[in-house]
Amino acid sequence: MKNFLQTTLLVAGAALASGTWAAGGKPLAKECGPNNDYVIGFSQANFKEPYREHVNHELERLVKKYPKFKLVIADGQASVNTQVSQVENFMTQRVDLLMISPFEAAPLTPAVSAVYKAGVPVIELDRKTTGENYTAFVGGDNRAIAKEAGEWAAKTLLPEGGEAAVLEGLPSSSPAIERLEGFKAGIASNPKIKLVAVQPVNWMEDQAVTVFSAMLQAHPDIKLVYTSNDLAAAGAYIAAKQAGKVGQVKIIGTDGLPGPSGGIRAVADGQWAATFTYPTGAAQALELAKKILIDCATEVPRSVIVPTQRIDQANAKAFYGKEKF
Incomplete structure (x- = not known):
């Protein structure tokens, strides 16, 4: 053959x-x-x-x-x-x-x-x-996807620097580990960005709401949050809305799901800054x-x-x- x-x-x-x-x-x-x-x-x-x-x-x-x-x-x-x-x-x-x-x-x-x-x-x-x-x-390539997100955020969303956070997926799964590593590597291209909070939310929207709400209370100057999936990004948006910070916090998702409840629509509607498709x-x-x-x-x-x-x-x-x- x-x-x-x-x-x-x-x-x-x-x-x-x-x-x-x-x-x-x-x-x-x-x-x-x-x-x-x-x-x-x-x-x-x-x-x-x-x-x-x-x-x-x-x-x-x-x-x-x-x-x-x-x-x-x-x-x-x-x-x-x-x-x-x-x-x-x-x-x-x-x-x-x-x-x-x-x-x-x-x-x-x-x-x-x-x-x-x-x-x-x-x-x-x-x-x-x-x-x-x-x-x-x-x-x-989870690491490459997240690195691209970090580099884009560092150049486009926070060119002057500022505080950032990460809502990680399930930390014992390979995508969560690789996406966290990749995003850290990506934002390192802008030394004026300070990563002030990283916490797992296990891919879940409700956990993202709770965790990011606490992050915003502890670090009210957070300007950017990177999330390991679109569900976590949806939770981050709810938390930002509850804190009166819609528009002040840039949200990046991962998955780029289609449909009325997917990440693409959230970006189209202006709720998030971006999402990265994961076919x-x-x-x-x-x-x-x-x-x-x-x-x-x-x-x-x-x-x-x-x-x-x-x-x-x-x-x-x-x-x-x-x-x-």
């Missing part, structure tokens, strides 16, 4: 990180080919977050293009124990490929590693486990599954990075209403 990297362009404009994952000339899947039907089990971190719902809807919509695939999506319920049980159940059910967005990285690593070592291909979507026991990762990676993940299961690929990209785009006042209205990016 020809080298996968030589024959396949990444779909939907995704960029390919260096490296492939090979199986020594053998197909990555024990059973593969165009004549079989395949079951893909997906353990989603939770169904509560709007971004997670968006991922699920994209997968369900796009999997219709692959009539040989049956996709089973399980709600991880924001619980490591639940996701471990789901992974074990998928093994018992002998799924042909496992997809997972781990709620927490380290605690889910042993279960995912066991699946991989048993010869079942594993695609990690959006979030990673630790170590190397997976077939491919599909997602955004679902659903198209890329399913294309990888096709290569592995139907095309009997002997190697695939180790990492498929989906691109981001800044949504700000200049383009938010043009983007609002689009269903996907």
Whole structure:
């Protein structure tokens, strides 16, 4: 079989990180080919977050293009124990490929590693486990997205400096860690910006309201808040409104979700300064599954990075209403 990297362009404009994952000339899947039907089990971190719902809807919509695939999506319920049980159940059910967005990285690593070592291909979507026991990762470069947000804020929103804060996601998840690191690196380009408060809100709007309200009381001169997801940005806006600081505090979200309650509309309406899109990676993940299961690929990209785009006042209205990016 020809080298996968030589024959396949990444779909939907995704960029390919260096490296492939090979199986020594053998197909990555024990059973593969165009004549079989395949079951893909997906353990989603939770169904509560709007971004997670968006991922699920994209997968369900796009999997219709692959009539040989049956996709089973399980709600991880924001619980490591639940996701471990789901992974074990998928093994018992002998799924042909496992997809997972781990709620927490380290605690889910042993279960995912066991699946991989048993010869079942594993695609990690959006979030990673630790170590190397997976077939491919599909997602955004969280560190790069956050660094871009920080650099843009430092140059455009606070060129004269001032106090800033961060509402972090779940601190034991890889996106939250990488987004915090990236934003810190980005605002470092302007030494006049002082980061006065960083606290996790676990991706939740209600926690963001509570935490940012306390931050504003402790640091009334905060001029900018960076949030790890759009839900936290929505909570930050509520807190700023309650404190009478709408317009005084610039809010940056992450996700760029479409629809009437998504981040794009919040930017278009002037509530936030910006949000950065984090595409679902659903198209890329399913294309990888096709290569592995139907095309009997002997190697695939180790990492498929989906691109981001800044949504700000200049383009938010043009983007609002689009269903996907």
